[in-house]
Amino acid sequence: xxxxxxxxxxxxxxxLKSKIYDYSNLHNWESVVDTYDCGxxxxxxxxxYDIIILDYQMEQIDGLETAKLLRSGxxxxxxxxxxxxxPEIAISAYDxxxxxxxxxxxxxxxxxxxxxxxRKIIKVNYDISIKSSNEFITINTGKITFLEVQNxxxxxxxxxxxxxxxxxxxTDLYKELPHTHFFRIHKSxxxxxxxxxxxxxxYVKVRNYDYELPISRNYLSKFKQKYYNYLKDL
Numbered sequence: 001x002x003x004x005x006x007x008x009x010x011x012x013x014x015x016l017k018s019k020i021y022d023y024s025n026l027h028n029w030e031s032v033v034d035t036y037d038c039g040x041x042x043x044x045x046x047x048x049y050d051i052i053i054l055d056y057q058m059e060q061i062d063g064l065e066t067a068k069l070l071r072s073g074x075x076x077x078x079x080x081x082x083x084x085x086x087p088e089i090a091i092s093a094y095d096x097x098x099x100x101x102x103x104x105x106x107x108x109x110x111x112x113x114x115x116x117x118x119r120k121i122i123k124v125n126y127d128i129s130i131k132s133s134n135e136f137i138t139i140n141t142g143k144i145t146f147l148e149v150q151n152x153x154x155x156x157x158x159x160x161x162x163x164x165x166x167x168x169x170x171t172d173l174y175k176e177l178p179h180t181h182f183f184r185i186h187k188s189x190x191x192x193x194x195x196x197x198x199x200x201x202x203y204v205k206v207r208n209y210d211y212e213l214p215i216s217r218n219y220l221s222k223f224k225q226k227y228y229n230y231l232k233d234l
Contacts, residue, residue, distance in 0.1 A: 001024070001029050001030060001031045001032070001050050001051070002031075002032050002034075002047065002048065002049045002050050002051075003020060003031055003032070003033045003034070003049060003050065003051045003052075003053065004033075004034050004035075004036060004042060004045075004047070004049045004051070004052045004053065004078075005017060005020075005033065005034070005035045005036070005053045006035075006036040006037075006038075006039060006041075006042045006052065006053070006054050006055060006058075006063070006066065007035075007036075007037065007053075007054075007055040007058070007083070008037050008038065008055065008058045008059055008060075009037075009055075010035075010037055013035040013037065014035070016053070016107075016111075017033045017035055019108060019111075020033050020115075021033060023112060023115060026229055027119065027180070027229060027233060028179055028180045028181075028226050028229050028230060028233075029119075029179070029180065030179045034047065034049075038058070038060050038061070039054075039058055039060065039061040039062070039063065039065065039066030039069075040060065040061055040066075042054075042066060042070070043066060043069045043070060043073065045075075046074070048074050048075060048078075049075055049078045050078065050079060050122075051078065051079045051080075051081065051115075051118065052070065052075060052078045052079070052080050052081070053081045053083060053111070054066060054067060054080055054081065054082055054083065055082075055083050055084070056082050056083060056084035056086070057084065057085070057086075063082055063083075063084075067080055067082075067098070079099040079118060080098050080099055081098075081099055081100045081101075081102060081111065081114050082098055082100070082101045082102065083102050083104055083107065083111075084101065084102075084103060084104065085103070085104045085105070099114070099118070100114040100117075102114060119180075119233075124141070124142065124178050124180060124181055125140050125141055125142030125143075126140070126141055126178075127139065127140055127141075128141060128173075128176045128177070130156070130164060130166040130168055130173075131166055131167070131168070132164040132165055132166050133165070137164055139156060139158070139164065141177055141178060141181075141182075141192075142192075142194065143158045143159050143160070144156055144157070144158060144159075144177075144182075144192055145157050145158065145159050145191075145192055145195040145206040145207065145208070145209065146189060146190060146191045146192060146195070146206055146209075146213060147170060147173060147174075147189070147190040148170075148188055148189050148190075148213075149169075149170040149187075149188050150188075152167075152169075153165055153166065153167055154166050154167075154168055154169065154170045154173055156173075157206075157209065159195060159207065159208060160208075161208055170188075170190065173190070174190055177190070180230070180233075181193050181194055181230065183219075183222075183223055183226050183227070184219060185204065185213060185214070185215045185216065185219050185223055186213070186214050186215060186216040186219065187216065189213050189214070191204055191206065191213060192206070193226075193227055193230045195207050196227075199227070200212070202214065202215050202217070202220065203215055
């Protein structure tokens with residue numbers, strides 16, 4: 001999740017950035033947060049953002065004008081969340097397809113609510129493509145129960161019992177999966193939280209498969225935290 005903060009108060013941006021990372025860790029988001037203290041710098045960036053948190057009142061160029069120019073560039077589809085001390089100016093902000101308007105007097109309650117709602121609408125289940133047996137196969141990530149590596153080849157196990165073998169490294173596959181739901185529990189295994197049917201002290205089982213997937217001691221503590229956060233969000 002790529003997030004931009006644009007506010008001409010650097011100290012405020014720094015605090016907000018820290019809070020967003022705290023939120024991301026709590027909800028299993030893999031986030032990168034960048035800060036800008038001028039709308040022109042954000043407009044001229046080559047980085048495509050999922051979410052842009054934009055102060056409405058800024059000196060050189062205000063938030064509304066910044067948003068209008070953003071909508072004609074690579075960030076035309078970004079989710080824009082406006083911050084302001086003056087709620088009465090919210091109406092004009094919706095001309096630039098604003099996702100949410102947050103009043104600074106209740107900043108974190110409003111921002112966390114906006115991020116909560118955004119997480120509900122983004123897709124967790126999406127398609128990835130792998131090459132298996134000289135064919136390109138499209139697989140929905142929600143159907144994957146777990147992945148494993150054997151003799152340098154990766155195997156994707158689906159909820160219907162199907163299995164696909166690919167030469168794509170497990171580490172590369174992991175980068176393509178939603179980390180809100182997938183976690184590497186061992187150097188040889190990645191599991192989808194959605195499909196866990198049983199959790200032991202150092203193993204998990206997934207639906208439709210009888211054998212235990214080991215949780216490495218190196219991953220155990222973080223797995224417990226991530227899985228707990230996933231269950232809280234259900």
